[in-house]
Amino acid sequence: MHQALPRRPRPSRDLAGRARGLRRTFPAVLTAAAAVVALAACGPAVTAGGSGATGTASAANPDQLQAPSDANPSGSITIWDRSGDLYNVFDAAIAAFNKKYPNIKVNHQAVDINAKLQNTLITGSDVPDGVFLDDALVAGYSDYLWDLSGVLKPYVKDIAKQKVDVSTVKGGVYGVPFDLDPGLLFYNDTALQKAGVDATKIQTYDDLVAAAKQYKAAVPDAKPIHLEQTGFLGQLQLEMYANQQGTSLADADGKLRLDSPAYKQILGWLDSVQKQGLGTRAEYLSQSDVGALDSAKEVFYPWSIWFDFAPEQQLKTTKGDWRAMPLPAWSTGGARSGAMGGSSFVLPKAGKNSQLAWLFYQFLMFDPNGYTAVYGPNSVYPNGLDTSIPAYKPAADPAKPLFKPSPALGNQDLWKTAIEAGDQIPGGTPIPKWWAGAVDYLGSNVQKMLDGSMTPQQVIDQSTADIQKNLVDRQ
Incomplete structure (x- = not known):
């Protein structure tokens, strides 16, 4: 068999x-x-x-x-x-x-x-x-x-x-x-400059939060940072963040390692962004997402390189306003990119x-x-x-x-930016065959956390127990 x-x-x-x-x-x-x-x-x-x-x-x-x-x-x-x-x-x-x-x-x-x-x-x-x-x-x-x-x-x-x-x-x-x-931080350079925010100074995720607060002070109804609202893509983005820190949902032997300092830091950061009103929760490039992007209410998008589809094909009002840089690091001197997809x-x-x-x-x-x-x-x-x-x-x-270079990104040399980011991606591990099935647990629980019904530690504990019982142990 x-x-x-x-x-x-x-x-x-x-x-x-x-x-x-x-x-x-x-x-x-x-x-x-x-x-x-x-x-x-x-x-x-x-x-x-x-x-x-x-x-x-x-x-x-x-x-x-x-x-x-x-x-x-x-x-x-x-x-x-x-x-x-x-x-x-x-x-x-x-x-x-x-x-x-x-x-x-x-x-x-x-x-x-x-x-x-x-x-x-x-x-x-x-x-x-x-x-x-x-x-x-x-x-x-x-x-x-x-x-x-x-x-x-x-x-x-x-x-x-x-x-x-x-x-x-x-x-x-x-x-x-x-x-x-490679993961990149896409940002609305035109809107940020108008608000007096210099995005190029962002080096860490703490810096990103500080820049988001500065932008929100200038544009009170803004929720500057994208927070993914679908289970699968939310989990995929979570793994991008984890890959930056050289980890992933399972090690090379398929053993779960969700209960770790790296995931606690990532989930804590996401939870904090939501609680501070700094995040636009939307499904990737859904109508509500595009609306927030084109109205400059959502100006930071930490995502894979393929987000460039948005300014090239989806956005109208802010087409040409967007730029890309390597992702912020989780700690000073850390990797500035992770793989997503x-x-x-x-x-x-x-x-x-x-x-x-x-x-x-x-x-x-x-x-x-x-x-x-x-x-x-x-x-x-x-x-x-x-x-x-x-x-x-x-x-x-x-x-x-x-x-x-793409005119939709202000003719930025995206090739050079992406290659430099790609060079910083840490190695990985085999993706376990149950990874997509974990969305029913981890991906769903991350959304519950952003809804306010779970804490980061509860996400880790409950997801670990469910994935182990329903997926890993059934292999």
Whole structure:
């Protein structure tokens, strides 16, 4: 019996789709707190290579994929991506791939991966060769995926450590890292300057509170700092804050570590912001959120780089007023960024041409012609794909921007800002397969705290007990 797979999310509003149109860089699983349940893999076992597969394993490790030895590889690969902007970006990059590998045909399919992948892997029928997958789901599917540590070995030292860590399960690496999503502090520079607040002096979260108080004194009806009102995104943001301090919900062995000084500090800070009337509680880029942003009542947004969608596509009155800087530090001299979200490419063992699929992802992520086609100006993003930065450090050269400055951010060099922030992201740990299920407990309890019905310590104690009993102990 294979390990439990992530349960398909319960039907609900698609927060990502509504908030950002076609754009995506954070997990599409944010439709709801998708619980993880123990599923008996009642379909056929997935062996190395699967039925009819041509993926070749290492003799020393039958789960480890080997690169093809053919100097002129040929064949057909089926690649799954979600419909939307990134599907179109990757689709456009196929032409560049075929210049290098003219005899590999890419059958590129737009698929509802969250709805379809689970059953496909269990039954072993029509399994794709490569799949775009949220980092939060990689560990849950690892029994069905190739260990890529062998083919990634030439590159791993140049990949952001956090991205390698989150896809590592028991020493194997199960995802080809795609994006690095550094946390940034977005701020309305125009409104703050008008109120006499110099945002560039913010170095710590205490400084951010002080700046928010100063702004509120000038604009009494303002609630300057964004406080996320959805369980999933609230938990995702909480993990960004924790990653800054080098921790996360679980350690590398899956042991809970929520009851720690780091989480007490973060939850205490969030609770204090709410109690002092300094926070706008709103669902990310909902109508009420956009209204507060465009009326300059909400002027600080600590979030992932993909918040730039707001000034570029959502905001009207304050478009062009926003800028970005690294996140404040939790203590003087601490890390100024943490990862929030992210995705990778995975290769199912039962895919028929896994080795050729590896060549496709190797090209897109590690070949200059490939990552330039993905991140550089294209028909989908005329200025380049600016909602994340590459996880591969040679592609993330601060002196060689792949995307251009955005007028919506006052032509700020977001590339340089994001690369510098990304360099400060501490390493991480594998995301436990029950992470999304924890939203029903931790994500929900954080909201209760912001409602005033729980204290930070109660959030920690109750969430720890519930996650341990209902998720960890049931693995």
